[in-house]
Amino acid sequence: MVNDKKRxxxxxxxxxxxxxxxxxxxxxxxxxxxxxxxxxxxxxVSDETIDLVITDLALPFANGYEIxxxxxxxxxxxxxxVIIISGYRDDNSIVEGFExxxxxxxxxxxxxxxxxxxxxLRIGHA
Amino acid sequence: xxxxxEQAIYSIRSFxxxxxxxxxxxxxxxxxxxxxxxxxxxxxxxxxxDYRYRSYQAKIYPVLRDFxxxxxxxxxxxxxxxxxxxxxxxxxxxxxxxxxxxxxxFIFTIGGEKGKSMRHLFNEMGFDKEAQYEIRHAGNHVxxxxxxxxxxxxxxxxxxxxxxxxxxxxxxxxxxxxxxKYLLQVRGEQAFDIVLPRIEGINELDALDIYQAIVSTDYxxxxxxxxxxxxxxxxxxxxxxxxxxVYYQQLDEEKLWQLVVSDENxxxxxxxxxxxxxxxxRDSEVRLVVFYSIERSLHVKIEIIKALGRLGQGKxxxxxxxxxxxxxxxxxxxxHAYRSLVAQKPYSIARLRKIEDEVDDHDYKxxxxxxxxxxxxx
Numbered sequence: 133m134v135n136d137k138k139r140x141x142x143x144x145x146x147x148x149x150x151x152x153x154x155x156x157x158x159x160x161x162x163x164x165x166x167x168x169x170x171x172x173x174x175x176x177v178s179d180e181t182i183d184l185v186i187t188d189l190a191l192p193f194a195n196g197y198e199i200x201x202x203x204x205x206x207x208x209x210x211x212x213x214v215i216i217i218s219g220y221r222d223d224n225s226i227v228e229g230f231e232x233x234x235x236x237x238x239x240x241x242x243x244x245x246x247x248x249x250x251x252x253l254r255i256g257h258a
Numbered sequence: 259x260x261x262x263x264e265q266a267i268y269s270i271r272s273f274x275x276x277x278x279x280x281x282x283x284x285x286x287x288x289x290x291x292x293x294x295x296x297x298x299x300x301x302x303x304x305x306x307x308d309y310r311y312r313s314y315q316a317k318i319y320p321v322l323r324d325f326x327x328x329x330x331x332x333x334x335x336x337x338x339x340x341x342x343x344x345x346x347x348x349x350x351x352x353x354x355x356x357x358x359x360x361x362x363x364f365i366f367t368i369g370g371e372k373g374k375s376m377r378h379l380f381n382e383m384g385f386d387k388e389a390q391y392e393i394r395h396a397g398n399h400v401x402x403x404x405x406x407x408x409x410x411x412x413x414x415x416x417x418x419x420x421x422x423x424x425x426x427x428x429x430x431x432x433x434x435x436x437x438x439k440y441l442l443q444v445r446g447e448q449a450f451d452i453v454l455p456r457i458e459g460i461n462e463l464d465a466l467d468i469y470q471a472i473v474s475t476d477y478x479x480x481x482x483x484x485x486x487x488x489x490x491x492x493x494x495x496x497x498x499x500x501x502x503x504v505y506y507q508q509l510d511e512e513k514l515w516q517l518v519v520s521d522e523n524x525x526x527x528x529x530x531x532x533x534x535x536x537x538x539x540r541d542s543e544v545r546l547v548v549f550y551s552i553e554r555s556l557h558v559k560i561e562i563i564k565a566l567g568r569l570g571q572g573k574x575x576x577x578x579x580x581x582x583x584x585x586x587x588x589x590x591x592x593x594h595a596y597r598s599l600v601a602q603k604p605y606s607i608a609r610l611r612k613i614e615d616e617v618d619d620h621d622y623k624x625x626x627x628x629x630x631x632x633x634x635x636x
Contacts, residue, residue, distance in 0.1 A: 242367070244372050
């Protein structure tokens, strides 16, 4: 049987936030791939088909900007929408995020209902 | 007098010629044994407490997480939480500490309506009262007070003015800085006039903490931070104010120049020159060129050259070119002069072409080094 659920790659090293996003998004019916570091995330980017990426910026091994850059240069997932979730609130970080190819930016602390709305806006209901 | 000294020398000699050495060795061994024993006891206590905290956290975290998911994320409950169902022994200090820390992390991470509900949960568990109690009895309990202020700031709970004033006047800098951060987080811009006149005595790390607290707020106004610049104050204070001026792009050339020319602290002068460059104080370009000619310190000269590069209006390209061409000059000066010339494009394009045509092998290496993409201009 083919799994037709929309698949989201969530990259976050904070266990509490990762767990909460997992709980909220799985409950909405999305299929999730979870990565706690840039390295794990990059292996998913090259091996899996993904509908949306949600990434933090400060990550071990490869930061969020590098991950987005790699996604945009990958063969399989270069068109996938990317949402940044970050504690950086300065304009430069936000602008740089959009410049490397992000589609949206959510500032921490995140509101679960806002997250769901933005995910639906990008890829629709699960 | 001499006989007394002779007697003392005699008794010392006889002590060491007799049983002296064995006694000393025995005492040294005993002390060494005691020292190692105390060290091992200290390390054991540290690891035991850490292990105890972790084991409690491993048990409590899943329970508390599921409770939050069930009641806040699914049921959308905002108050009257069935805390009894948690079945946690909240009278135990360690359990209380772990629960409080986990909840703090949740509130720090999750915002919006759900974040508010978590704040209510925190209050219903009595941690707000505990935090209020801890700050009222601050005394020398620095860690507890700092943690409580951080919790209360996160909960946006109002603290009585009287208590807050006491904390801001505390003899412990850590407590004062936490009180400042609380005020900035809770009251935002309204706290600037209370906090900024009182920050004397903070160190550079504290300054960084206060800077983060200010830039994390949603403040975008035009508050004149430069009014708190003062060469007689410490470097940390002036550095914080200048960082804020740069962050909010508020240029006050006169105030900065007062710091540049003051003899109070060379670090402050350097930072002020740096700020002039970062704030694009274009009227200062000529003044910096003049200041370069009278200044003797290498560090100040380098900072001036860097600032000229940032200002980049072509009024200083003669000076920069001369510094680069002067082979007797220090290499660091020449390197920065070339970088600043590059930064002054398009005014400096002709000069750069001329330099590239004229340079010898040694200087060509220097130019290649500066132009290399990995060596970016700071």
